[in-house]
Amino acid sequence: MSKSQANPNKDSTWNDEWQMVIGLEVHVELDTKTKLFCGCANSFGNAPNTNTCPTCLGLPGSLPVINETAVSYAMQLGRALHCDVHPSIFARKNYFYPDMPKDYQVTQYDQPTNADGHITLPSGKQIGIERAHIEEDTGKSTHIGGGGRISDATYTLVDYNRAGVPLVEVVSNPVMHSSEDARAYVAELRDILLATGVSDAKMEEGSMRVDANVSVRPTGSNELRTRCEIKNINSLRSLGRAIEYEARRHIALYDSGDAPRQETRHWDEAAGRSRPGRSKEDADDYRYFAEPDLVPLAPTADDIAAIDAAMPALPAERRQALADAASVELSATALVVERNLDAMALGSLEAGAPAAGVLKHIENNLADGPGKLTADTFAALVSMEAQGDLTATQAKDVLAEIVETGAGPKVIAAAKGFEAMDASELEILLDGLIAEHPQEWARFAEGDRKVQGFFVGKIMKATQGQADGKMVNALMMARLG
Amino acid sequence: MTSRRSAVSIAADVRAGRVSARDVLEEHLARIDAREGEINAFNLVTAEAARSEADAVDARIAAGEKVGPLAGVPVALKDNMCTKGVETTCSSKILEGWKPPYNATVVDRLREAGAIAIGKTNLDEFAMGSSTENSAFGPTRNPLDVSRVPGGSSGGSAAAVAADFAPISIGSDTGGSVRQPAAFCGLVGVKPTYGLVSRYGLIAFASSLDQIGPFSHTVADAALVMDSIAGHDPLDSTSITGAAPSLSAVLNSAVSGLRVGIISDLMGDEMDPDMRSAVNNAGAALEAAGASIGEVRIPTALSGLGAYYVVAPAEASSNLARYDGVRYGLRVDAANTGLMNEASRTAGFGDEVKRRIMLGTYALSAGYFDAYYGSAQKVRTLIAAEFASAYEDFDVLISPTTPTSAFEFGAKSDPVEMYMNDLCTIPSNLTGDPAMSVPYGTDDNGMPVGVQILAPTMGETVMFTVAAELERSQA
Numbered sequence: 001m002s003k004s005q006a007n008p009n010k011d012s013t014w015n016d017e018w019q020m021v022i023g024l025e026v027h028v029e030l031d032t033k034t035k036l037f038c039g040c041a042n043s044f045g046n047a048p049n050t051n052t053c054p055t056c057l058g059l060p061g062s063l064p065v066i067n068e069t070a071v072s073y074a075m076q077l078g079r080a081l082h083c084d085v086h087p088s089i090f091a092r093k094n095y096f097y098p099d100m101p102k103d104y105q106v107t108q109y110d111q112p113t114n115a116d117g118h119i120t121l122p123s124g125k126q127i128g129i130e131r132a133h134i135e136e137d138t139g140k141s142t143h144i145g146g147g148g149r150i151s152d153a154t155y156t157l158v159d160y161n162r163a164g165v166p167l168v169e170v171v172s173n174p175v176m177h178s179s180e181d182a183r184a185y186v187a188e189l190r191d192i193l194l195a196t197g198v199s200d201a202k203m204e205e206g207s208m209r210v211d212a213n214v215s216v217r218p219t220g221s222n223e224l225r226t227r228c229e230i231k232n233i234n235s236l237r238s239l240g241r242a243i244e245y246e247a248r249r250h251i252a253l254y255d256s257g258d259a260p261r262q263e264t265r266h267w268d269e270a271a272g273r274s275r276p277g278r279s280k281e282d283a284d285d286y287r288y289f290a291e292p293d294l295v296p297l298a299p300t301a302d303d304i305a306a307i308d309a310a311m312p313a314l315p316a317e318r319r320q321a322l323a324d325a326a327s328v329e330l331s332a333t334a335l336v337v338e339r340n341l342d343a344m345a346l347g348s349l350e351a352g353a354p355a356a357g358v359l360k361h362i363e364n365n366l367a368d369g370p371g372k373l374t375a376d377t378f379a380a381l382v383s384m385e386a387q388g389d390l391t392a393t394q395a396k397d398v399l400a401e402i403v404e405t406g407a408g409p410k411v412i413a414a415a416k417g418f419e420a421m422d423a424s425e426l427e428i429l430l431d432g433l434i435a436e437h438p439q440e441w442a443r444f445a446e447g448d449r450k451v452q453g454f455f456v457g458k459i460m461k462a463t464q465g466q467a468d469g470k471m472v473n474a475l476m477m478a479r480l481g
Numbered sequence: 482m483t484s485r486r487s488a489v490s491i492a493a494d495v496r497a498g499r500v501s502a503r504d505v506l507e508e509h510l511a512r513i514d515a516r517e518g519e520i521n522a523f524n525l526v527t528a529e530a531a532r533s534e535a536d537a538v539d540a541r542i543a544a545g546e547k548v549g550p551l552a553g554v555p556v557a558l559k560d561n562m563c564t565k566g567v568e569t570t571c572s573s574k575i576l577e578g579w580k581p582p583y584n585a586t587v588v589d590r591l592r593e594a595g596a597i598a599i600g601k602t603n604l605d606e607f608a609m610g611s612s613t614e615n616s617a618f619g620p621t622r623n624p625l626d627v628s629r630v631p632g633g634s635s636g637g638s639a640a641a642v643a644a645d646f647a648p649i650s651i652g653s654d655t656g657g658s659v660r661q662p663a664a665f666c667g668l669v670g671v672k673p674t675y676g677l678v679s680r681y682g683l684i685a686f687a688s689s690l691d692q693i694g695p696f697s698h699t700v701a702d703a704a705l706v707m708d709s710i711a712g713h714d715p716l717d718s719t720s721i722t723g724a725a726p727s728l729s730a731v732l733n734s735a736v737s738g739l740r741v742g743i744i745s746d747l748m749g750d751e752m753d754p755d756m757r758s759a760v761n762n763a764g765a766a767l768e769a770a771g772a773s774i775g776e777v778r779i780p781t782a783l784s785g786l787g788a789y790y791v792v793a794p795a796e797a798s799s800n801l802a803r804y805d806g807v808r809y810g811l812r813v814d815a816a817n818t819g820l821m822n823e824a825s826r827t828a829g830f831g832d833e834v835k836r837r838i839m840l841g842t843y844a845l846s847a848g849y850f851d852a853y854y855g856s857a858q859k860v861r862t863l864i865a866a867e868f869a870s871a872y873e874d875f876d877v878l879i880s881p882t883t884p885t886s887a888f889e890f891g892a893k894s895d896p897v898e899m900y901m902n903d904l905c906t907i908p909s910n911l912t913g914d915p916a917m918s919v920p921y922g923t924d925d926n927g928m929p930v931g932v933q934i935l936a937p938t939m940g941e942t943v944m945f946t947v948a949a950e951l952e953r954s955q956a
Contacts, residue, residue, distance in 0.1 A: 054581070058803050059809070060571075061583075061585060061685070063716060063717050063718065065716060065717075096805060101808065102802065102803045103802035103805055158807070287799070287845035287847075289850075289854060292688035292719075
């Protein structure tokens with residue numbers, strides 16, 4: 001079989017004989033006011049080369065001075081990822097590239113600040129984190145001509161505004177086995193970043209950049225086969241597509257008696273495929289050594305305790321707390337926490353609202369936020385509906401009005417004239433309708449359930465939506481005996 | 482032409498209005514005019530800027546304003562200290578024409594103290610050398626004998642003071658680059674404790690070893706400069722926090738009771754007999770002044786050379802990566818960026834710089850790191866431990882500054898033979914401890930001989946007390 005025939009795009013189903021092995025490296029830009037080693041503004045979208053100084057331009061004689069806020073943010077993130085925070089040192093990673101002003105990157109190598117943590121996915125799965133280390137970002141190159149590659153470019157424009165922006169690189173263990181888990185991991189990391197406030201975590205602006213290391217192995221095996229690193233992934237959707245594509249490409253290569261090469265590949269979202277970049281076989285030797293211009297970071301036990309004490313509730317803990325309070329599955333709470341409505345839900349439960357109604361309304365009717373809704377008005381509304389004082393349609397209507405005005409559900413229901421109609425009123429309406437539409441009723445009686453909606457609709461129209469649709473259905477079925 | 486004046490006396494006279502800063506400057510500029518063609522101490526003389534600075538000092542004195550302790554004192558700056566808007570080259574073609582947009586902290590502090598910067602002095606390219614023969618802009622000659630080298634790498638700064646172009650100058654010392662040329666030119670030269678003087682704006686050779694220090698004719702002038710430039714700088718993360726010692730205040734302290742150790746491992750056959758007898762004479766003088774003298778073994782001191790020539794090139798290979806033709810300095814155009822980097826560096830760096838970049842790159846490479854860089858760092862730790870142990874028994878140590886006095890041009894064509902020049906000075910850079918060279922007599926050729934005084938970290942006060950006593954003992 002030739003390689004061209006081994007096009008993984010033609011295969012739309014997963015072959016269970018193979019297991020994906022995914023590890024993610026996520027670069028997170030810390031949302032500090034200034035850069036990691038100088039006082040220049042850390043901001044996105046300014047005119048090129050305006051946020052620069054001798055230090056972040058790497059001018060001869062300049063020296064770095066550590067941004068304490070960046071270190072503090074990095075340690076906060078580390079603790080939020082359940083990492084151990086260690087005394088750490090910076091190292092130089094040496095390689096030539098024009099957007100790297102010193103032709104070395106200051107990063108952490110064998111002694112990172114954060115190590116051995118994990119992220120708990122909404123499904124409850126724990127994904128191990130090897131390390132989360134501090135490093136400086138590079139500038140941004142734009143290669144003109146030659147297909148955008150540096151080796152063939154006519155010339156290259158470099159913007160050093162990003163050079164020296166503080167990053168934390170979060171490195172997972174290679175323990176994810178589906179693109180869904182990989183996406184959930186990145187989404188969860190993003191939520192943790194937003195909860196702690198250490199990054200704005202915008203994939204599209206590059207403040208959160210995901211590289212995926214992908215390989216496959218025969219299901220049941222524990223080996224780690226040759227991996228490829230996929231770069232240029234700019235959204236969660238791209239992440240899923242890129243992983244699926246890459247894993248299938250590997251399987252196709254193995255199936256054809258070939259094997260993948262270890263390399264860096266670039267995801268092309270428009271084309272829906274990855275393309276080879278630099279081969280890792282002839283990778284640079286980075287000649288790491290301890291950065292002599294900086295002193296070691298030595299956080300004290302008190303520093304770490306202070307960070308822990310100030311830690312906001314994290315998404316996984318919030319999901320667990322809500323699941324416990326509502327007595328539901330963990331997965332049922334994911335959307336509530338994602339919408340940041342778990343505090344409202346817990347308050348409503350405490351005020352006596354039934355969990356099912358609380359979760360249902362948050363999922364279906366509060367996508368745009370709670371507005372002027374409070375836990376108490378929410379609890380009152382859900383309870384009214386549960387007691388049959390409001391129909392589902394009425395409840396949705398009243399909820400929308402509480403969100404807008406903040407008024408209590410009883411007042412709104414009364415103003416709208418919403419009172420649950422009892423069965424006898426509906427029976428009278430139904431009698432009238434059967435009399436007006438005998439043919440339709442005959443069809444219904446013969447088993448044509450499609451005309452059921454016709455009668456329900458007529459009653460809803462007559463009652464201006466105050467009738468309970470479920471009750472009308474029940475009454476109609478009852479008349480059939 | 483007036484006779485030599487010390488920085489201390491110039492500053493006192495200028496402050497008292499007995500002489501103008503401008504007149505002092507013109508005296509020195511006249512000497513430069515007369516002899517610079519022969520010596521080549523400077524890459525650049527900034528006469529006009531110096532004149533306006535001197536006039537400004539005079540105007541402040543006339544207006545009754547307060548001026549600093551170095552008011553009106555001309556100072557020459559090694560051309561690896563950044564000076565705002567003034568060409569700073571490291572005596573390398575790769576930086577020729579580069580004008581920094583900022584001043585080194587040392588340059589700002591000298592200016593705040595009232596000193597008048599008169600120019601940028603020649604050096605071995607990127608401070609890599611011991612003779613100033615490695616400058617891309619031609620060698621500097623020793624003013625005491627122009628057939629001989631002034632030492633290096635701060636040879637231009639040493640020659641500028643030795644030729645009385647300036648009473649004081651600033652150098653940088655990575656493995657002896659202040660102390661060795663001071664010894665060769667008959668001057669006082671200081672390598673302070675690592676971190677005592679800010680490195681901000683000093684163009685790096687080997688960051689963990691580089692330290693800035695002064696040249697002068699007298700110990701008191703060196704102390705005056707140190708008092709102006711030492712002290713914490715928030716722009717240098719390795720800068721020592723806390724107050725710097727006042728060295729001008731300790732020059733008349735007694736040495737009686739001090740314990741002085743002669744490092745016997747630096748008194749062997751590698752050292753010229755004249756160097757050894759200068760050390761013994763210095764020891765005898767200190768003993769006569771009430772100090773006790775003993776011998777001390779630092780067996781690893783001689784291993785320092787090997788460790789140094791791994792650590793320094795390793796750091797240099799990284800520090801000098803930025804000279805890639807992209808942002809500043811020399812660019813030699815080529816077909817693509819990688820080839821442009823290569824062509825620029827090939828044309829811009831001299832042989833010694835290339836040799837050390839290759840040595841350092843090799844020492845840091847995967848598979849060799851542990852054997853070279855890792856081992857060198859262990860040797861460094863051992864040397865520091867031996868010195869720490871020696872300082873339990875002694876307050877200061879003494880040794881020759883150099884194995885020989887100033888040699889003739891071209892005498893050390895073998896790089897390793899040249900590296901041997903740093904044998905006595907390197908240990909202090911590896912440990913971070915302070916050391917200084919004071920002139921102590923002459924050898925058979927009439928060339929000056931330097932004695933090195935070594936002290937524990939932040940031991941500058943006792944070091945300067947001993948230096949002042951050695952100076953007095955020759956008066």
